[in-house]
Amino acid sequence: MLDQHLLRSNLEEVRQALAKRRFQLDVSTLEQLEVRRKKLQIETQDLQAERNSRSKTIGKEKAVGNDIQPLLDEVANLGDQLKLNEQALEQVQAELDVILQAVPNMPHASVPVGKSEQDNVEVRRWGTAREMDFTAVDHVDLGEALGLLDFETATTIASARFVIMKAGIARLHRALIQFMLDTHTQEHGYTEVNVPYLVNADSLFGTGQLPKFAEDQFHIEKQGLYLIPTAEVPVTNMARDKIIPAEQLPVKYVCHTPCFRSEAGSYGKDTRGMIRQHQFEKVELVQLVQPGKSYEALEQLTGHAEAILQKLELPYRVVALCTGDMGFSAAKTYDLEVWLPGQGKYREISSCSNFESFQARRLKARWRNPETGKPELLHTLNGSGLAVGRTLIAVMENYQTKDGKIRVPGLLQAYLGGLTIIG
RNA sequence: GGAGGGAUGGCAGAGCGGUUGAAUGCACUGGUCUUGAAAACCAGCAAUGGGGAAACCUGUUCGAGAGUUCGAAUCUCUCUCCCUCCGCCA
Numbered sequence: 001m002l003d004q005h006l007l008r009s010n011l012e013e014v015r016q017a018l019a020k021r022r023f024q025l026d027v028s029t030l031e032q033l034e035v036r037r038k039k040l041q042i043e044t045q046d047l048q049a050e051r052n053s054r055s056k057t058i059g060k061e062k063a064v065g066n067d068i069q070p071l072l073d074e075v076a077n078l079g080d081q082l083k084l085n086e087q088a089l090e091q092v093q094a095e096l097d098v099i100l101q102a103v104p105n106m107p108h109a110s111v112p113v114g115k116s117e118q119d120n121v122e123v124r125r126w127g128t129a130r131e132m133d134f135t136a137v138d139h140v141d142l143g144e145a146l147g148l149l150d151f152e153t154a155t156t157i158a159s160a161r162f163v164i165m166k167a168g169i170a171r172l173h174r175a176l177i178q179f180m181l182d183t184h185t186q187e188h189g190y191t192e193v194n195v196p197y198l199v200n201a202d203s204l205f206g207t208g209q210l211p212k213f214a215e216d217q218f219h220i221e222k223q224g225l226y227l228i229p230t231a232e233v234p235v236t237n238m239a240r241d242k243i244i245p246a247e248q249l250p251v252k253y254v255c256h257t258p259c260f261r262s263e264a265g266s267y268g269k270d271t272r273g274m275i276r277q278h279q280f281e282k283v284e285l286v287q288l289v290q291p292g293k294s295y296e297a298l299e300q301l302t303g304h305a306e307a308i309l310q311k312l313e314l315p316y317r318v319v320a321l322c323t324g325d326m327g328f329s330a331a332k333t334y335d336l337e338v339w340l341p342g343q344g345k346y347r348e349i350s351s352c353s354n355f356e357s358f359q360a361r362r363l364k365a366r367w368r369n370p371e372t373g374k375p376e377l378l379h380t381l382n383g384s385g386l387a388v389g390r391t392l393i394a395v396m397e398n399y400q401t402k403d404g405k406i407r408v409p410g411l412l413q414a415y416l417g418g419l420t421i422i423g
Numbered sequence: 424g425g426a427g428g429g430a431u432g433g434c435a436g437a438g439c440g441g442u443u444g445a446a447u448g449c450a451c452u453g454g455u456c457u458u459g460a461a462a463a464c465c466a467g468c469a470a471u472g473g474g475g476a477a478a479c480c481u482g483u484u485c486g487a488g489a490g491u492u493c494g495a496a497u498c499u500c501u502c503u504c505c506c507u508c509c510g511c512c513a
Contacts, residue, residue, distance in 0.1 A: 037473095038473080038474085041472090041473055041474085041482085042473070042474065042481095044473095044482080045472095045473065045474085045481060045482045045483095046481085046482095048481085048482060048483085049480090049481060049482075051493075051494080052481095052482090052494085054493065054494085055441075055492095055493050055494035056441075056442065056494080057493095058441080058493055058494070059440095059441035059442075059493090059494070060441080060442070062441075063441075063442095068493085071493075072493055074493090075493050075494095076493085078493080079492090079493075243433070243470095245433090368433090373451095373452080373468085374470095375470075375471095
């Protein structure tokens with residue numbers, strides 16, 4: 001949610017910033033509603049003040065034993081009038097809220113302007129693809145040939161977009177999680193947390209998945225809970241309605257969870273393999289920082305995610321998303337794209353974003369600024385560090401051998417009891 | 424699932440239908456004292472919104488929502504969450 005003061009005072013500026021991300025702000029409707037809001041609010045407040053002072057007088061008169069009936073007669077109509085005003089005001093504010101909740105974050109000045117994925121800007125590249133004296137296959141062919149990936153059975157158990165991993169692959173998958181958590185806690189200063197995988201609607205609203213993206217969520221109606229689409233939701237919501245002391249900042253959490261996505265809008269997209277699943281695992285990095293430090297933190301957090309790829313010696317590139325390709329809540333996003341020899345291209349494996357105060361405003365996630373002594377909104381950030389399923393794919397495809405096996409990256413061998421090859 | 428108890432400021436914890444946004448304690452901030460610190464003492468200290476150039480005026484909030492009333496933290500109803508005991512259970 002954007003700052004309402006900013007909207008009122010710099011509506012045109014906000015409109016232009018949002019236009020860069022191809023969002024059309026309905027300026028005239030907003031202006032009209034704002035005029036009505038202001039008028040109604042002033043009137044309502046005046047009536048409330050009137051009621052309050054009259055009631056106080058009645059109390060005093062009654063206390064000294066005077067006849068209060070004349071006073072009661074005077075205020076007879078006040079209540080009805082007040083109620084009408086309050087209802088009208090509530091109505092206008094509800095209309096404003098509906099509009100405002102659907103407004104995305106404003107892109108940071110440093111974000112490249114563009115329409116789509118095509119306009120994203122490559123920031124840097126790391127590593128080079130291994131030379132292979134054979135034709136690389138993708139993880140599906142590789143995994144199915146080894147009998148260690150089973151999409152068909154998963155489909156009969158659940159539906160499309162699920163997978164069963166077995167033996168060496170399942171173990172490699174688990175090792176990756178362990179490796180990522182260890183790296184982030186021991187080398188990057190994150191605190192490991194384990195959180196609920198089911199959350200309520202307030203939590204999804206807080207991080208921006210609701211109300212606009214209800215279709216993307218798995219919803220358990222009976223209990224009114226949702227399966228988390230990412231650990232970002234429960235972890236960032238740990239700060240909801242809290243005022244965090246300045247000395248505890250920055251808060252840095254790392255969290256491994258499964259993630260559940262309905263993929264409602266992606267029928268026919270990435271239907272092959274493990275790239276896009278209804279259920280996948282992710283190690284997520286979340287930071288809560290002072291407003292002045294969030295861009296510095298974004299660079300660091302992105303570096304923390306990159307470190308995993310570097311340790312696994314997986315070639316990747318860092319891409320700054322353009323205004324048209326960024327997510328709803330983000331002010332700036334870097335994607336990490338890993339090289340997949342089976343597809344012959346770079347594919348997203350991490351997305352690192354600074355949300356500035358956009359989520360914090362919805363969450364009421366604040367810190368106490370020692371300079372003012374007042375609570376102020378935090379800045380929130382998160383990034384995948386990394387998406388485990390896609391990392392597994394990357395390891396499989398980059399470390400495949402001519403005879404269809406998978407070498408285990410050096411640093412991972414310790415997590416697999418010294419195993420050097422799978423298959 | 425059955426029975427009971429509860430939800431108040433950063434925390435703990437009082438609260439009569441009427442100058443209660445809310446006693447008190449802790450924490451925090453400033454001051455006195457001290458070589459310094461502690462202790463003691465004094466003072467301050469909820470959040471959030473609207474109007475206004477400002478001074479300042481004013482609204483809302485005691486788990487959430489509805490109701491009674493001139494007036495609700497206080498009374499009524501509904502819901503949510505938490506706790507205790509019993510049952511079931513990884």
